[in-house]
Amino acid sequence: MNEINTEALAEKVMHWCDQLAAISSHPENISRFYLTPEHKRCNELVAQWMQDAGMETWVDAAGNLCGRYDGKNPCAKTLILASHLDSIPNAGAYDGILGVLVAIAVVEQFYQNDITLPYAIDIIGFGDEEGTRFGSTLLGSRAVAGTWNPEWWELKDRNGISLKQAFIDFGLDPDNIQSAARNPDDLLAYLEVHIEQGPVLENENLALGIVTAIAGARRFSIDIEGYAGHAGTVPMPMRKDALVGAALGVVLVENIAKEFDVVATVGKIECGPGAVNVIPGHATFTIDIRSGDDQLRDQAFAKIQHELDMICLNRNLVARWSEIHNAPAVVCADWIQALQASVLRDMNLHPYTLMSGAGHDAMAMADICDVAMYFVRCKGGVSHHPDESVTVDDVALAIDALSNTLQKLAQ
Structure with a gap:
């Protein structure tokens, strides 16, 4: 040759x-x-x-x-x-x-x-x-x-x-x-x-x-329910801001992915009602989490889910999780x-x-x-x-x- x-x-x-x-x-x-x-x-x-x-x-x-x-x-x-x-x-x-x-x-x-x-x-x-x-x-x-x-x-x-x-x-x-x-x-x-x-x-x-x-990939859509309110009249300690819950979730995803040496991405986030002077009462975001080790990936996800649920509990929010993709x-x-x-x-x-x-x-x-x-x-x-x-x-x-x-x- x-x-x-x-x-x-x-x-x-x-x-x-x-x-x-x-x-x-x-x-x-x-x-x-x-x-x-x-x-x-x-x-x-x-x-x-x-x-x-x-x-x-x-x-x-x-x-x-x-x-x-x-x-x-x-x-x-x-x-x-x-x-x-x-x-x-x-x-x-x-x-x-x-x-x-x-x-x-x-x-x-x-x-x-x-x-x-x-x-x-x-x-x-x-x-x-x-x-x-x-x-x-x-x-x-x-x-x-x-x-x-x-x-x-x-x-x-x-x-x-x-x-x-x-x-x-x-x-x-x-x-x-x-x-x-x-x-x-x-x-x-x-x-x-x-x-x-x-x-x-x-x-x-x-x-x-x-x-x-x-890598095996799992994808989730997370709906966070809070309560919309006037941006000028609701004191900070009394708010149920769904977007803040989602934002903390985004940071959580990044930190836990680094801890477990997996890759995880929040590729989409939305909130409503979507007005500059209204506290968001609803937020939705996605998670894509991947690893060559399915068990490690699932352990990382379990920690993300647990800690985000705790964040929502402490802030009087409700998180609903839907799995939209799962490939080993x-x-x-x-x-x-x-x-x-x-x-x-x-x-x-x-x-x-x-x-x-x-x-x-x-x-x-x-x-x-x-x-x-x-x-x-x-x-x-x-x-x-x-x-x-x-x-x-x-x-x-x-x-x-x-x-x-x-x-x-x-x-």
Whole structure:
């Protein structure tokens, strides 16, 4: 493999990213959503790149683009390399798609050099990870994992089109959805390359990282009831100010998250009646709390809930808690992490490990096979934003790391 110009392949991947960035429902930004004409155009273009890399391609029953590079042994298991091809509105150019394209570049290396591994490689470009159009995330990988929920058929987009109708309009048969599911007995593992979406690797001056776990997230909406009153006539000790209770809760969330070494965010807060001269009688805020350790996350949340309830009790307020999301953490397979660490050491790179605070398709695939991830450094840790940026040199290292991992796995 020494004669391969990995930097040229990395340049090609960056050019591919630029080409996909032009496939958008909006003329001035990247907006590419599930089961839209843009999704279909994206699948067609990436399928051509897969075919040029010696792969057989097809679109599965969930609209995911699939490509296969056969192994030496037709009875051997399959390694899945995947990420997503959809985006959020006004997205960056690398979230999700970089992982699909790096995988294609690696297979192109093998194909050009007549290298066949003992196992088959399937590359999947999942059609929906972000959940932008229908509000439920990981639809593509859930279908492949065989965990599709029939209730999703009734989900509707902002134009009132149901998910079921969108399938039909895309040329898919909703009754055939189960055929997208993979048999766990046929799978070797799942490996995903993804931009970090955070600042840790850049802060450590490292191009690549090994993901140890994907954080489990819980989300809550908290309604605090107080009593509205005149801002000029109600003495301070007699007030039941719901917004003050919520504000103390915000500080509480931050302090307890630091104490337990988890991440927690209050991303939304509202109060009413909302007049400058009225004491707020009602406030609502949200909490998003995450950790790679579900037990630690839940302990932190229990303390937040207890202490906020005590604050409300002392201030004659009432807090009502509603859980609106709960996803368990996913731990990456130790044996693949050890393989990744060995590869990075062989490349004279530090095998740095870190947790993913963001969700990924690997979370869904963990239901049917061992999973692992490589993170690639991104400038400023910026993601879900047009300013997403990666370097050619880092992409070249990602190609080398993935190629070496697959060959070491073959041994």
